[in-house]
Amino acid sequence: MTDQSNDPNQMTGAAMIVRALIDHGVQHIFGYPGGAVLPIYDEIFQQSEVEHILVRHEQGAGHAAEGYARSTGKPGVVLVTSGPGATNMVTPLTDALMDSIPLVCITGQVPTHLIGNDAFQECDTVGITRPCTKHNWLVRDVNDLAKVLHEAFYVASSGRPGPVVVDVPKDVQFAVGTYHPPRKDDVHVSYTPRVKGDATQIRKAVALLASAKRPVIYSGGGVINSGPEASKLLRELVEVTGFPITSTLMGLGAYPASGKNWLGMLGMHGTYEANMTMHGCDVMLCVGARFDDRITGRTDAFSPGSKKIHIDIDPSSINKNIRVDVPIIGDVGNVLGDLLQVFKAEAKKPDIKTWWQEIATWRARNSLAYKKSNDVILPQYAIQKLFEATRGHDTYITTEVGQHQMWAAQFFGFEEPHRWMTSGGLGTMGYGLPAALGVQVAHPDSLVIDIAGDASVQMTMQEMSTAVQFELPIKIFILNNQYMGMVRQWQQLLHGNRLSHSYSEALPDFVKLADAFGCVGIQAIKPSDLDGALKEMIKVKRPVLFDCRVAALENCFPMIPSGKAHNEMLLPVEATDEATAAAFAGGKALV
Amino acid sequence: MNQPANQPASAYFLEERHDPNETHTLSVLVQNEPGVLARVIGLFSGRGYNIDSLTVSETENQKHLSRITIVTTGTPMVIEQIKHQLDRMIPVYRVVDMTITGRSIERELAMVKVSGRGDSRVEALRLADAFRARVIDATTESFVFEITGNSSKISQFIDLMRPLGLVEVSRTGVAAIGRGPEGM
């Protein structure tokens, strides 16, 4: 018998959890205590290597961890209690699954002998979270805990990243067992994500690229997930080929908005030039994107004349919505490295001058134009001003969901990856404020701004209290149009202007609310207020609620109308009431 | 299904593709651990895939491996999706499409209870003999037949028993294995 008291690897399950966090280099976790996790909180209390950020609602912890992960590339860690703590995590877990964000969520569970008894604060956490995690585990034996925790970190951050849940019953937290540091054999042998692309497929892709007359590169969130090296390689590829490049909402920043080959974002509210280029291209290189329905519009009219190359780490992304000609399964960075090498050795830059000329005519349509005003702040103008004011700062942007999110994507220029945190796949209102918290925790000296809507921001407003407690000087820049603008826009365009429940009635006074939270409230009403107010917002080193009153009825254009393809966008100048009515009348449903 | 009255305005593209459906048999080798079957079934219900038949049992007990055989129906694109979606699950080792390899044997077992007297009883026995079904239980007024074969043979046998006093049927679902010396 070994002397257990002297073996440093003998410890309680609760201690193992903290130990595993330390072994995985975790410096911050986001959480909320409760009966089923008290032993873990007790361990957290007795150490100083892992800092715990106490949120005000578990959903906030989840989104904060997402922001943390997205801005660092490291997994975000969440600790919540059983029952309601776990169910409150369902939204952020689903959000992270849709946007491929690595999260490790540890949930407390009732003691093993009570599982299935409808015990106090019991819920079937692994059952509930099975469809919203990449994988999950219920740990019934303390001696399995170390292995499961290590595997959880590996699964969350390898392959296509995603959220995982480790459900730990309270008796397992109290029980003493043997811990081991991370090892190779902690992971299922059946889990082998493919990193390196197939050489033959890469050659085929290069041949296609080299023969292209009207090429386009369409990149997505996978480039960001693959790490900064992937963005570098993407930029090099654009340089070497001279191809135009567009990106999904999730991929903004991989290629700089100031780059000369940049077409702007594509999709439903993408630029005219990006969508027309996609529609008319003869070769499309899709890098780490997934042909989502917000991107393709009608699938039967999507880029009808092109050969498509698709690089993705997840084989299930291939041929899901759109049939592609050359699939390459592998990590974006790895595949781009190989592809560049082959291209440089065997191909030369195709001459696509006439293609660029055609693109220039689309660009000239100026699809992001809007009417300026001296009396009211146009939301687009507010974002442009915000962008100008933050130049030269080390800035991170998060958003909520709605028109403001689309305007942020259209008008804020992202130069680097990992700077843009938004809920793309799930479209979760309430994401941006807590996500900003998480970003600020990871980057304490940076300028972190949530571009918010008046409705969305009320969904997770309580986290301002967290910001104050932990001295996280996040800036909540609310484009306050007093409407659920995006809902109102659809009702206007698609439902006969019957504005059913989309008016933000009884809005709180955000400046007073800021005061109540103990943070700073700022308001801008006229365009001439903006410069000074933005300067003040950036200067003050405390959390800010910025109530930016914008034109109430502004709509977000350009837009792909109902049942239309990429080449049938509605542009802002053309979006007169009659034209809009005609474009949407009897439409075959797309928006 | 769900045909809108007059092409409503919607946030989604509502037209479905209408490629012809195919039926495929998939063999899935998985780690036998708690919840693994729930994951597989949840995938099918969550993503709206069809399950025509599903069988599962542990096949290698030291390695804790189970083999799941799924018969599913869908368009070629959906079938491809199903295979990829299964394959990316953490406890899944391999997914083999037995229908594509074209070199597989499929079998199902059924127990078929028939009750009756006189001529129909004799006729049931005669047909059972022709189908190589075995009698595994008998009373003076009933038989339980055990029959193995591919699913269509079993269905045919059941149809023949219907007018002869069919009481109930219990079928195992399809198990499949490849021909030749190699494993999956």
Ligand SMILES: Cc1ncc(C[n+]2csc(CCOP(=O)(O)OP(=O)(O)O)c2C)c(N)n1
């Ligand atoms: C949690 C959640 N509920 C509902 C929706 C549907 N939805 C999408 S945008 C939107 C309105 C957002 O309003 P606001 O935050 O004021 O942004 P705006 O569009 O006005 O810029 C709603 C209700 C959603 N995306 N998320």
Ligand SMILES: [Mg+2]
């Ligand atoms: Mg609003």
